[in-house]
Amino acid sequence: MTFADDRSATMEALKRALPYVRLFKNKTFVVKIGGAPCSDVAWLKDLAEQLSVVRELGVQVVLVHGGGPQTSELSWKLGVAPRIVDGRRVTDAAALEIAVFTMNGAVNTSVLAACRAVGLLAAGVSGVDAALVRARRRAPRSILVDGEPQIVDFGHVGDVEAVDPALLRSLLAAGYLPVVSPLAADDQGDVLNVNADTIAAALAQALGAEKLVFISDVPGILEDARDPGSLVSCTDLVGLEALVENGAVGAGMLPKVSAVRMALENGVKRVHVIGHGRASLLTEIFTNEGSGTLVVRDRAELSAAEKAASGEAACAADAARAAAARA
Numbered sequence: 645m646t647f648a649d650d651r652s653a654t655m656e657a658l659k660r661a662l663p664y665v666r667l668f669k670n671k672t673f674v675v676k677i678g679g680a681p682c683s684d685v686a687w688l689k690d691l692a693e694q695l696s697v698v699r700e701l702g703v704q705v706v707l708v709h710g711g712g713p714q715t716s717e718l719s720w721k722l723g724v725a726p727r728i729v730d731g732r733r734v735t736d737a738a739a740l741e742i743a744v745f746t747m748n749g750a751v752n753t754s755v756l757a758a759c760r761a762v763g764l765l766a767a768g769v770s771g772v773d774a775a776l777v778r779a780r781r782r783a784p785r786s787i788l789v790d791g792e793p794q795i796v797d798f799g800h801v802g803d804v805e806a807v808d809p810a811l812l813r814s815l816l817a818a819g820y821l822p823v824v825s826p827l828a829a830d831d832q833g834d835v836l837n838v839n840a841d842t843i844a845a846a847l848a849q850a851l852g853a854e855k856l857v858f859i860s861d862v863p864g865i866l867e868d869a870r871d872p873g874s875l876v877s878c879t880d881l882v883g884l885e886a887l888v889e890n891g892a893v894g895a896g897m898l899p900k901v902s903a904v905r906m907a908l909e910n911g912v913k914r915v916h917v918i919g920h921g922r923a924s925l926l927t928e929i930f931t932n933e934g935s936g937t938l939v940v941r942d943r944a945e946l947s948a949a950e951k952a953a954s955g956e957a958a959c960a961a962d963a964a965r966a967a968a969a970r971a
Contacts, residue, residue: 669702671854676844688758710840771828802836841903863919864936
């Protein structure tokens with residue numbers, strides 16, 4: 645490719661991105677990253693660079709991270725066998741101590757270091773800080789385990805009761821990127837381990853976010869979990885429910901699907917589930933093709949610009965496949 649060709653391609657890409665830049669300027673995005681890619685220093689730096697671009701284009705961003713793999717790894721090293729039921733971690737006193745160490749320590753610091761490497765001002769917080777996330781300890785509940793109902797006590801696991809986004813708004817106003825770890829506390833000050841997807845959805849709702857983006861170790865929502873080529877480009881809540889009913893969504897994805905539903909039902913306009921490939925965030929937000937799955941509350945709510953730019957045809961095709969599967 646000649647210099648002229650390269651310049652022409654760059655100009656074309658910028659022109660195609662311009663409508664999205666206008667659409668999202670002064671809006672707020674919440675981005676949630678899973679724990680698995682947080683172990684990849686090069687990927688974290690690439691993400692930080694993408695977030696820098698998004699912020700320079702006038703979008704406020706709050707970043708939420710998980711840390712499940714790191715917590716499990718440290719658990720095994722310390723001789724504490726991790727226990728996951730229905731896609732959620734059972735957290736006894738020992739597991740909570742490990743979760744605090746990994747979430748607020750190793751993982752949060754790794755993300756902050758990546759931001760520092762690219763000159764992105766970031767501040768690490770947890771849901772405990774400034775009563776950002778108030779939670780209650782989850783009561784024991786009946787869960788199907790290997791097809792049999794069992795009463796499971798999840799221990800020091802919390803369900804979100806309320807969010808006070810004042811701290812995040814202050815950090816955003818001061819020019820910082822808040823990096824949030826998924827720990828919270830109840831009114832008695834007891835620390836609780838909360839699913840990071842759930843916290844991201846709750847923060848997006850409280851901030852009136854335009855978009856909630858989940859970056860995962862899979863390319864998006866798949867019709868067949870074993871086939872990365874079965875990516876669902878676009879769907880709505882009805883289509884999402886059909887995928888769950890058909891068994892396309894595995895146990896590990898169920899908490900994320902629940903968070904997607906929670907966000908859309910409570911005012912977040914668009915939710916994206918994307919992979920952690922290079923530049924996947926920018927590709928999903930600022931190109932017509934996208935890189936993962938767009939989920940909307942109802943396909944009828946897509947604007948004329950979105951129908952033209954982000955693939956109403958893809959939504960219609962995916963909806964038709966879901967309807968055929970239900971039939």
